[in-house]
Amino acid sequence: MRYCRDKQINKLVADLVREGWQFSRGKHGKLRAPSGSGFVTVPSTPSDHRTIQNLCRDIRRQVSTPSQR
Structure with missing residues (x-):
């Protein structure tokens, strides 16, 4: 399944889905x-060069404080 047009983001999301995360379009x-x-x-079509860094930051925040979100 293709999650994003960016190869790095696609690989990251695919790895997370294998670990039990759920993806919805x-x-x-x-x-x-x-x-x-x-x-x-x-993002499905990222245009910013910092997109992968921002996505990793958001994932770290989600994992570190799951009870507050």
């Missing part, structure tokens, strides 16, 4: 943590 994809609390937005 829409205008922007949503990546839900295995705990089910909150989600991370995944």
